[in-house]
Amino acid sequence: MSNLDQIYFKQKESLFNLYKNNLPQSIILSGGEVELLSDIAISFSELIVKNNADQTFEDFLNICSDGNYGSSSFVYMVTKIYLEDKKRFKNKIYRDDMSNVHTFFQTKDDIGQKRVCIIKTIDDLSTEASNSLLKLIEEPNKNSHFIIINHNKAKVLQTIKSRSFFLNFNKLNEETFFKNLNSEISINKDLHSLTNGSLSLSRKFINYDLHEIQDHFKELLNDRNLIKLNTASHYTNFISKTFNKDDDISIFFDYIYLVTSYEAKFMAREGKEREVLNLLKISEIVKTYRNYFKRLNLDYATLIVSLFYKIKNV
Numbered sequence: 001m002s003n004l005d006q007i008y009f010k011q012k013e014s015l016f017n018l019y020k021n022n023l024p025q026s027i028i029l030s031g032g033e034v035e036l037l038s039d040i041a042i043s044f045s046e047l048i049v050k051n052n053a054d055q056t057f058e059d060f061l062n063i064c065s066d067g068n069y070g071s072s073s074f075v076y077m078v079t080k081i082y083l084e085d086k087k088r089f090k091n092k093i094y095r096d097d098m099s100n101v102h103t104f105f106q107t108k109d110d111i112g113q114k115r116v117c118i119i120k121t122i123d124d125l126s127t128e129a130s131n132s133l134l135k136l137i138e139e140p141n142k143n144s145h146f147i148i149i150n151h152n153k154a155k156v157l158q159t160i161k162s163r164s165f166f167l168n169f170n171k172l173n174e175e176t177f178f179k180n181l182n183s184e185i186s187i188n189k190d191l192h193s194l195t196n197g198s199l200s201l202s203r204k205f206i207n208y209d210l211h212e213i214q215d216h217f218k219e220l221l222n223d224r225n226l227i228k229l230n231t232a233s234h235y236t237n238f239i240s241k242t243f244n245k246d247d248d249i250s251i252f253f254d255y256i257y258l259v260t261s262y263e264a265k266f267m268a269r270e271g272k273e274r275e276v277l278n279l280l281k282i283s284e285i286v287k288t289y290r291n292y293f294k295r296l297n298l299d300y301a302t303l304i305v306s307l308f309y310k311i312k313n314v
Contacts, residue, residue, distance in 0.1 A: 008036070015027070016060050023048065025137065025142075027148065027164060032169075033172065042118065043060065045116040048116050049114050074114065076117045078093060095128040114145065115143060115144055119133065119148045122155065133148075146164075171196070172199055208252070213238060221311075232301075260279055261279075267279060285311065289303050289310075
């Protein structure tokens with residue numbers, strides 16, 4: 001069995017048992033590893049729509065490990081829409097974004113053909129969209145199924161949760177995290193602490209080599225007099241070299257936010273109250289600028305100049 005198969009093995013086993021015995025109309029996969037849960041949801045959907053009584057648990061694990069999912073017309077994913085003109089994703093999944101789900105389930109095909117709608121993630125649904133989803137779940141069809149990905153349990157309407165099979169995906173333990181994160185040991189340890197053991201987030205950080213700026217950014221946090229007129233350009237140059245044109249640069253803001261928060265925790269353990277308060281202020285500033293970038297489509301280079309000015313003057 002590969003390391004990848006071992007990730008959430010018990011939860012995959014539970015899903016397969018549902019498939020074999022009494023598949024509910026709605027299943028909620030809840031946990032912090034949203035990308036991993038998305039992969040599992042797609043794999044499980046492939047299993048469901050094939051509807052082959054001879055499928056084994058090993059077959060399901062092979063689908064999960066393979067990663068080469070078929071583009072089945074019987075699987076439909078609802079996720080935040082990317083706005084090409086603004087080079088960012090919508091802030092939410094709105095009711096209009098759910099409008100095609102009803103049509104998807106009503107399309108006529110072979111008798112007994114199962115269809116699956118994946119919601120990624122229910123946390124992103126507006127109130128109106130959540131109510132639309134609830135209405136769909138309340139009108140069951142034995143061949144229509146929802147797999148709902150959830151990050152924060154508090155963001156699931158109780159009425160939806162009560163009508164769904166809820167499966168919790170706990171935080172990965174250190175052994176599983178280290179086995180599945182292919183990078184240098186020192187980077188692995190840093191990322192485990194920084195991301196609170198999130199494999200999905202750590203992989204994104206590694207993909208963009210964000211660990212390369214960690215030591216320098218920490219120095220700036222600990223001695224803000226080191227922030228000079230060319231500091232912002234140093235970071236914008238790094239971004240322009242590391243990210244492709246259509247990449248989501250908000251991951252950069254996520255990274256420096258987590259570095260700042262981690263430094264605040266470290267200073268708290270050292271009993272340095274004043275520095276903790278300053279770092280908490282900086283973390284809020286970084287979060288604000290991330291939101292500016294995500295929601296207002298502002299130029300990242302301009303934002304970073306302003307961001308470092310704010311940090312220097314905390």
